[in-house]
Amino acid sequence: MIDVLYFAWVRERIGLPKERIETQAATVADLVEELKAREERYALAFSDLSALRVAVDQDLTDFDAPLAGAREVAFFPPMTGG
Amino acid sequence: MDIRVQAAPFDFGAEAGAFAEGHTQAGAIVTFTGVVRGDDSLTRMEIEHYPGMTERALEKIAGQAMDRWALADCLVIHRHGPMVPGEAIMMVATAARHRADAFAAAEFLMDYLKSRAPFWKKEYREGAEDWVAAKDADEAALGRWDGD
Numbered sequence: 001m002i003d004v005l006y007f008a009w010v011r012e013r014i015g016l017p018k019e020r021i022e023t024q025a026a027t028v029a030d031l032v033e034e035l036k037a038r039e040e041r042y043a044l045a046f047s048d049l050s051a052l053r054v055a056v057d058q059d060l061t062d063f064d065a066p067l068a069g070a071r072e073v074a075f076f077p078p079m080t081g082g
Numbered sequence: 083m084d085i086r087v088q089a090a091p092f093d094f095g096a097e098a099g100a101f102a103e104g105h106t107q108a109g110a111i112v113t114f115t116g117v118v119r120g121d122d123s124l125t126r127m128e129i130e131h132y133p134g135m136t137e138r139a140l141e142k143i144a145g146q147a148m149d150r151w152a153l154a155d156c157l158v159i160h161r162h163g164p165m166v167p168g169e170a171i172m173m174v175a176t177a178a179r180h181r182a183d184a185f186a187a188a189e190f191l192m193d194y195l196k197s198r199a200p201f202w203k204k205e206y207r208e209g210a211e212d213w214v215a216a217k218d219a220d221e222a223a224l225g226r227w228d229g230d
Contacts, residue, residue, distance in 0.1 A: 008213055
C-alpha cells in the first residue's frame with residue numbers, strides 16, 4: 001500500500017487530495033500508467049508529464065524513480081513559492 | 083537557522099528587528115520580503131503547500147546556504163492560505179560578517195524556495211481563479227548557482 005497525494009490543479013483535476021493505493025508498480029512511471037488506466041480524470045491529469053513534478057517520501061525525484069519501500073508519492077505542478 | 087511555515091500573518095519589521103538584535107556581532111544583515119502584488123483586478127491569493135515536505139525542503143535549502151556562505155544565521159518565514167494584495171507572503175533574513183555573503187545567500191534562498199519548495203499560488207479575480215504558472219526564468223535562475 002502506498003499513499004498518493006495530489007496538489008494544486010492536479011488535486012482539482014483528480015478530485016481528491018490523497019488516496020491509498022494497492023500497487024505493484026516498480027517505478028513512479030509505472031504507477032502513473034496504472035492510474036491513467038483507471039479513469040478519464042486520471043488520464044487527463046497525467047496527459048503531459050513534462051507539466052508535472054513528483055516527490056517520493058517528500059523528496060523531489062524523477063518519473064523513473066523506483067517505488068520499492070516508498071510510503072508516499074506526491075504529484076503536483078511546478079512549484080510557485082516565494 | 084529558523085524556518086517557519088505558517089498561515090498567520092507576520093510583522094516584517096518586528097521579525098527583521100528581532101533577527102538583527104539577535105546577531106549584533108554579525109556586521110551585515112540582509113532581509114527580503116515578498117508581498118502579494120497589487121494588481122487592478124486581483125482580489126485575493128491562496129497558497130497551497132505540502133505539509134511535511136515544505137519544512138524538509140526549506141531546511142535543506144537553508145542548510146545549503148549555511149554551508150556555502152559564511153553565515154552566522156538565516157531565517158525563512160513562508161505563509162500559506164488566503165491573503166490579499168499588500169500582505170506579506172514570506173521573508174528571508176541572513177546575517178554574516180560581510181555583506182557579500184549576506185546578499186548572495188539571501189538571493190540563493192529566494193531562487194531555491196521559488197521553485198524547490200512545495201508551494202502553489204492561486205490567484206482570484208472577478209469571476210476567475212487561476213493557478214500561477216511557474217516561469218522558465220525562475221528555473222533558469224537556479225543555474226547561476228551551479229558549479230561554483
